[in-house]
Amino acid sequence: MAQAPGTERVPRDWDQQLRARGYRATPQRQLVLEAVASLRHATPEDVGARVNQTARGVNISTIYRTLELLEQLGMVAHTHLGHGAPVYHLAEDADHVHLVCRGCGKITEISPDVARPLVATLDAEQGFETDVGHLTVYGRCADCRPRP
Amino acid sequence: MAQAPGTERVPRDWDQQLRARGYRATPQRQLVLEAVASLRHATPEDVGARVNQTARGVNISTIYRTLELLEQLGMVAHTHLGHGAPVYHLAEDADHVHLVCRGCGKITEISPDVARPLVATLDAEQGFETDVGHLTVYGRCADCRPRP
DNA sequence: TTTAGTGCAAATTTTTTGCAAAGTC
DNA sequence: GACTTTGCAAAAAATTTGCACTAAA
Numbered sequence: 538m539a540q541a542p543g544t545e546r547v548p549r550d551w552d553q554q555l556r557a558r559g560y561r562a563t564p565q566r567q568l569v570l571e572a573v574a575s576l577r578h579a580t581p582e583d584v585g586a587r588v589n590q591t592a593r594g595v596n597i598s599t600i601y602r603t604l605e606l607l608e609q610l611g612m613v614a615h616t617h618l619g620h621g622a623p624v625y626h627l628a629e630d631a632d633h634v635h636l637v638c639r640g641c642g643k644i645t646e647i648s649p650d651v652a653r654p655l656v657a658t659l660d661a662e663q664g665f666e667t668d669v670g671h672l673t674v675y676g677r678c679a680d681c682r683p684r685p
Numbered sequence: 686m687a688q689a690p691g692t693e694r695v696p697r698d699w700d701q702q703l704r705a706r707g708y709r710a711t712p713q714r715q716l717v718l719e720a721v722a723s724l725r726h727a728t729p730e731d732v733g734a735r736v737n738q739t740a741r742g743v744n745i746s747t748i749y750r751t752l753e754l755l756e757q758l759g760m761v762a763h764t765h766l767g768h769g770a771p772v773y774h775l776a777e778d779a780d781h782v783h784l785v786c787r788g789c790g791k792i793t794e795i796s797p798d799v800a801r802p803l804v805a806t807l808d809a810e811q812g813f814e815t816d817v818g819h820l821t822v823y824g825r826c827a828d829c830r831p832r833p
Numbered sequence: 834t835t836t837a838g839t840g841c842a843a844a845t846t847t848t849t850t851g852c853a854a855a856g857t858c
Numbered sequence: 859g860a861c862t863t864t865g866c867a868a869a870a871a872a873t874t875t876g877c878a879c880t881a882a883a
Contacts, residue, residue, distance in 0.1 A: 561837060561882050581873085596840050601873065603838095617765035622872095636813050647811065654802035655822070663795065664827030665784050674803070675819040679812030709857050709862055729848085744865050749848065751863095770847095 547574050548629065554610060565595050569603040570627075573613050578624040578644070616671050618644055631670025640681025694722050696777065702758060713743050717751040718775075721761050726772040726792070764819050766792055779818025788829025 547570045548554065552562035565588075572587035573579060579587070585600040604625055607613040615623045618637055634652055636645040649669040659665040695718045696702065700710035713736075720735035721727060727735070733748040752773055755761040763771045766785055782800055784793040797817040807813040825831075 556883085559837090563838065563882075565839070594840075597872095598841085598874075599839055636807070636811065638813075639816065645811070645813075651803055651806045651810070655799055658799045659784065659795075659822065659824075662799070663784065663793070664830070665786075665793075665822075665824055666830045667822055667824040668787065671823040673821070674807065674813075674815055676807075676813055676815040678814075682812070682814045704858085707862095711857075711863065713864070742865075745847095746849075746866085747864055 546627070546629075547571050548612065548627075551612065554612060558610060560606065560610075564592065565599055566603050566607070568592055568595060569600060570607065570612065573604075573607075573625050574627050574630075577630065578618065578626055580622045580624055584625065614670060616673055618673060628670070631668075634669065635673040636678070637673060637675050638678040638681055639675060640677050643678055645678070694775070694777075695719050696760065696775075699760065702760060706758060708754065708758075712740065713747055714751050714755070716740055716743065717748060718755065718760065721752075721755075721773050722775050722778075725778065726766065726774055728770045728772055732773065762818060764821055766821060776818070779816075782817065783821040784826070785821060785823050786826035786829055787823060788825050791826055793826070 547567070551567065551570055555562050555566065568588045568591060569584055571591075572584045576583055576587055581597070581600050581604055584604065585595070585597045588595045588600065604613060604615075608615060608625070611628055613625050614628045614631055615625045616635065618624050618635060632649055633646040634649050636647060638644075649672075652667070652669055652672055656667045656669060659667055695715065699715065699718055703710050703714065716736045716739060717732055719739075720732045724731055724735060729745070729748050729752060732752065733743070733745045736743045736748065752761060752763075756763060756773075759776055761773050762776045762779055763773045764783065766772050766783060780797055781794040782797055784795060786792075797820075800815070800817055800820055804815045804817060807815050
């Protein structure tokens with residue numbers, strides 16, 4: 538049941554999801570989806586590099602357009618982990634919270650359970666529905682905080 | 686004690702903070718600080734526009750350099766609220782959590798109290814020190830969520 | 834076929850950098 | 859006066875767009 542890191546786990550019906558909404562299932566779109574799936578957290582540039590490692594000649598503008606489409610369809614999502622670089626991941630894989638350390642830049646993925654009280658409170662008090670998959674917490678990891 | 690929105694509330698000793706670390710207190714730096722203070726959440730471009738509304742001719746590159754310096758000194762901080770635009774705010778004002786609605790784009794500032802359990806858990810379980818001032822929660826506000 | 838999608842090249846937008854002149858301490 | 863900082867102009871990134879051609883349905 539475990540999934541080796543770096544393995545593509547594209548939704549089996551990715552093509553149906555596209556066609557069902559009137560879009561076409563193209564090899565480029567499959568490649569982008571596979572790249573996002575295997576890279577876990579990738580910038581458009583990363584995705585482009587990975588895609589062109591398999592298939593030559595997929596243009597960077599196609600990468601951007603495809604990511605935009607896939608995001609709009611809810612198949613991928615993006616967050617900002619570092620400074621300005623948006624990183625994409627499969628929407629399916631979104632079930633985790635990111636911890637970003639300002640000291641060493643390390644990114645840790647943890648269970649969304651820790652956010653449960655927050656989510657509950659926001660729902661109750663603000664009527665706000667939290668997208669846990671996009672929750673990123675900045676701070677300092679154990680190794681980088683002032684007093685260990 | 687209340688503070689009218691849009692009023693500059695630059696730390697009184699901003700210049701000392703700079704000089705103490707060997708930097709110089711310049712009018713440009715004061716203007717940038719005031720702009721960040723009054724705009725609350727501003728992109729570098731916003732800051733530049735505001736600054737040049739008061740003083741003519743402050744170059745955009747100075748804005749970038751100044752924001753970078755002030756951030757490094759811990760006087761301002763930035764977050765990503767929208768797509769790729771970094772927004773700056775006074776570090777002093779950071780004591781709130783942002784809710785960003787994916788539907789209407791509305792940004793709400795709420796008390797950091799809601800994050801207290803999260804912060805406590807991360808500290809206890811991961812040794813991670815959360816920077817609450819940079820916590821941004823994406824989701825859907827009461828008006829935009831599927832079922833009201 | 835028909836219409837959407839891609840590649841390519843060029844245009845934008847955003848951010849960074851080198852350097853001489855001006856300003857701060 | 860010594861050493862920073864700024865303005866300017868140009869470079870480098872990052873992202874978007876127009877359009878003719880290719881390919882999916």
